[in-house]
Amino acid sequence: MKRIAMLFAAALTVAPALVGAQALTVKGSDTMVILAQRWAEAYGKQGGKKVQVTGGGSGTGIAALVNGTTDVATASRSIKESEQLKLRERFNLLAAETPVAKDGVTFYVHSSNPVAQLTVAQLRAIYLGDVTNWKEVGGRDEPIVLYSRENSSGTYVFVKEKVLGNGDYAANAQTLPGTAAVVNAVAREPKGIGYGGAAYAKGVKELRVVGQDGQGHLPNAEEVRSGAYPLSRALFMYTRGKPQGDAKAFIEFCLSPEGQAIATQVGYFPVK
Amino acid sequence: MNARSLAVLAALALAPAAPFAQEAAAPASPGAEPQRDLAGDVDKVAGKADATAEKLAELETAVAALQKLKVSGYVQGRFTWNDSAIYATSTNIDREGFYIRRGRLKTVYDAGVGEAAVQIDATASGVSLKEAYARLKLPYGVVVDVGQILMPFGYEVGQVSSANLDVLERSAVVRKLLAGEYDRGAQVSWKYGGLTAKVGIFNGNGVDGGARDNDALKDFIGRVGYDFGFVNVGVSGWSGKLRVYNDVTSGTTVTLAKGDYDRTRFGADAQAYLDLLPIGGTAVKVEYLRGETIIGSTATGADLAKLKVGIMQQGGYATVVQTIGRSDSVAVRYDYYDENVDAKDGDAKAKATGTLAIAYHHYFGGNLKASALWEMPRQLKGPDGFKDPKDNALTLQLQASF
Numbered sequence: 001m002k003r004i005a006m007l008f009a010a011a012l013t014v015a016p017a018l019v020g021a022q023a024l025t026v027k028g029s030d031t032m033v034i035l036a037q038r039w040a041e042a043y044g045k046q047g048g049k050k051v052q053v054t055g056g057g058s059g060t061g062i063a064a065l066v067n068g069t070t071d072v073a074t075a076s077r078s079i080k081e082s083e084q085l086k087l088r089e090r091f092n093l094l095a096a097e098t099p100v101a102k103d104g105v106t107f108y109v110h111s112s113n114p115v116a117q118l119t120v121a122q123l124r125a126i127y128l129g130d131v132t133n134w135k136e137v138g139g140r141d142e143p144i145v146l147y148s149r150e151n152s153s154g155t156y157v158f159v160k161e162k163v164l165g166n167g168d169y170a171a172n173a174q175t176l177p178g179t180a181a182v183v184n185a186v187a188r189e190p191k192g193i194g195y196g197g198a199a200y201a202k203g204v205k206e207l208r209v210v211g212q213d214g215q216g217h218l219p220n221a222e223e224v225r226s227g228a229y230p231l232s233r234a235l236f237m238y239t240r241g242k243p244q245g246d247a248k249a250f251i252e253f254c255l256s257p258e259g260q261a262i263a264t265q266v267g268y269f270p271v272k
Numbered sequence: 273m274n275a276r277s278l279a280v281l282a283a284l285a286l287a288p289a290a291p292f293a294q295e296a297a298a299p300a301s302p303g304a305e306p307q308r309d310l311a312g313d314v315d316k317v318a319g320k321a322d323a324t325a326e327k328l329a330e331l332e333t334a335v336a337a338l339q340k341l342k343v344s345g346y347v348q349g350r351f352t353w354n355d356s357a358i359y360a361t362s363t364n365i366d367r368e369g370f371y372i373r374r375g376r377l378k379t380v381y382d383a384g385v386g387e388a389a390v391q392i393d394a395t396a397s398g399v400s401l402k403e404a405y406a407r408l409k410l411p412y413g414v415v416v417d418v419g420q421i422l423m424p425f426g427y428e429v430g431q432v433s434s435a436n437l438d439v440l441e442r443s444a445v446v447r448k449l450l451a452g453e454y455d456r457g458a459q460v461s462w463k464y465g466g467l468t469a470k471v472g473i474f475n476g477n478g479v480d481g482g483a484r485d486n487d488a489l490k491d492f493i494g495r496v497g498y499d500f501g502f503v504n505v506g507v508s509g510w511s512g513k514l515r516v517y518n519d520v521t522s523g524t525t526v527t528l529a530k531g532d533y534d535r536t537r538f539g540a541d542a543q544a545y546l547d548l549l550p551i552g553g554t555a556v557k558v559e560y561l562r563g564e565t566i567i568g569s570t571a572t573g574a575d576l577a578k579l580k581v582g583i584m585q586q587g588g589y590a591t592v593v594q595t596i597g598r599s600d601s602v603a604v605r606y607d608y609y610d611e612n613v614d615a616k617d618g619d620a621k622a623k624a625t626g627t628l629a630i631a632y633h634h635y636f637g638g639n640l641k642a643s644a645l646w647e648m649p650r651q652l653k654g655p656d657g658f659k660d661p662k663d664n665a666l667t668l669q670l671q672a673s674f
Contacts, residue, residue, distance in 0.1 A: 066638070089432075092551030092552070092555035092594075093552070093554075094502060094547075096547075217530060240552075241553055
């Protein structure tokens with residue numbers, strides 16, 4: 001019986017060595033999935049290890065980091081304390097956070113919508129369901145059609161915290177999987193409003209958001225870098241403990257001048 | 273996508289395509305097919321869409337309510353081999369065998385300001401209630417729990433689930449002084465940043481002491497701790513009494529006089545999480561407990577005599593856990609328990625044990641874990657001429673959680 005147990009333990013010791021041969025897995029933010037895929041392609045072309053990128057939302061990525069089913073989690077929000085505690089309990093260390101790009105959460109409307117600028121308070125009222133007609137914010141006399149993201153999305157969490165003040169989204173907000181789906185819906189619905197990363201704003205109109213200076217600001221490079229755009233955020237990569245080995249090399253590539261240039265090409269902004 | 277949009281798509285998929293087909297209006301002529309009533313067909317589709325939208329709205333309401341209910345649990349299937357001293361042919365205990373150590377099922381309903389939870393433990397011995405509470409969540413991080421809840425003491429009981437124990441079982445001193453892990457009472461907890469404080473009033477004899485409170489006295493139990501992230505520390509206290517209502521006698525000799533006896537504990541715990549090695553995180557965990565009067569049944573005089581009433585005990589452990597890659601970890605714990613601090617080695621009532629435990633865990637994803645544990649207890653203090661019994665044990669476990 002003792003020999004069987006010792007053989008069992010020895011076999012399990014060998015298993016980790018086999019894991020090192022597999023691709024580096026990167027999972028999480030749908031906001032970052034295209035960016036991460038571009039990074040992975042460029043990294044592979046310069047001889048780096050194969051990187052497998054999947055989406056599912058920031059919450060899904062962090063959960064995979066906690067479960068041990070991904071090497072790197074991408075997230076468009078900060079890791080929660082409860083997630084850190086679960087990771088610590090399972091792996092005996094904390095998640096290390098590395099900002100890899102900047103983004104401006106953008107609110108989109110149909111290109112025919114006459115509304116061009118809203119304050120954060122107006123956006124809050126719209127998404128809480130207190131304002132239900134475009135005429136209440138200077139638009140046409142039409143009901144507002146709300147588009148939102150699933151609650152596993154970091155963008156969903158960011159808007160809930162920064163715009164809604166942790167209030168609940170209106171019950172009639174339609175939940176869509178991914179920013180591309182939100183943009184597609186808004187592009188087809190003249191009464192619609194949605195939100196997502198700045199890189200996805202094609203075929204729709206970006207709203208100016210009024211900042212602390214009382215002026216409306218667009219989510220472009222200058223406004224996001226200066227902090228004038230009020231809904232700027234960092235995009236993160238998380239690892240179990242400080243980045244090491246293949247994960248470290250990939251993250252360093254993402255932060256390199258070449259990697260940051262890719263972020264700009266995709267529509268995000270360099271982290272510095 | 274809202275209910276109405278889904279309903280329209282569903283209805284269109286089911287409805288004949290003809291209403292939306294571009295058909296040239298045929299001139300009326302003898303023998304020709306009658307023209308379709310397009311307006312009527314559209315009304316029918318709209319009616320179906322509205323009906324489907326209504327059903328979907330009902331489903332969404334039901335799903336929203338169900339999302340507040342969370343069900344979780346785990347099963348620990350084990351095989352244990354015991355060295356000769358642990359089993360005895362006279363009591364028919366098997367030397368080795370399979371058993372279910374824990375079969376937990378917990379449901380939590382979180383309704384925002386209120387929460388309810390029930391947890392049962394199902395094993396071959398039967399089904400017992402482990403946890404059941406009603407919770408009130410107040411502003412500023414204050415939470416009030418009433419029911420059968422975890423004793424707010426220390427680390428191994430107050431903060432770690434039985435599914436995540438480093439060496440599968442709690443340390444000896446915790447198993448005695450905090451036996452059962454749960455008690456009935458009311459507790460207030462408060463969290464502010466890394467600072468957490470919990471204090472409660474409890475029956476004091478734990479769930480292992482029986483279904484009802486054994487006396488009219490209540491115990492106060494609490495812990496204050498601070499979590500720095502890479503280090504978590506806390507101190508715990510327990511102040512209470514056990515009332516013996518009648519003298520416990522052996523023949524004509526009173527072995528335990530009626531009266532009130534102190535049931536107290538003091539504890540301190542600390543855990544450090546270090547990112548030192550490239551293979552994974554390293555945790556070092558220590559805990560110390562000192563107290564008198566252990567927890568157990570008070571139904572009979574014989575039961576009371578087992579509770580070491582008024583006898584000071586102490587113990588603690590030091591554990592090192594090393595994560596290896598994504599899927600494996602090793603834990604080594606040294607655990608010391610002195611059942612009678614005031615008894616010197618050689619005294620009839622002296623007994624102290626040190627146990628070295630080594631465990632290996634392999635994780636299959638997030639829900640399945642296989643473990644192997646080797647325990648080597650060694651008696652360090654005992655009556656004159658005592659011998660260390662052969663009581664090593666090997667345990668193999670497969671745990672599935674959901």
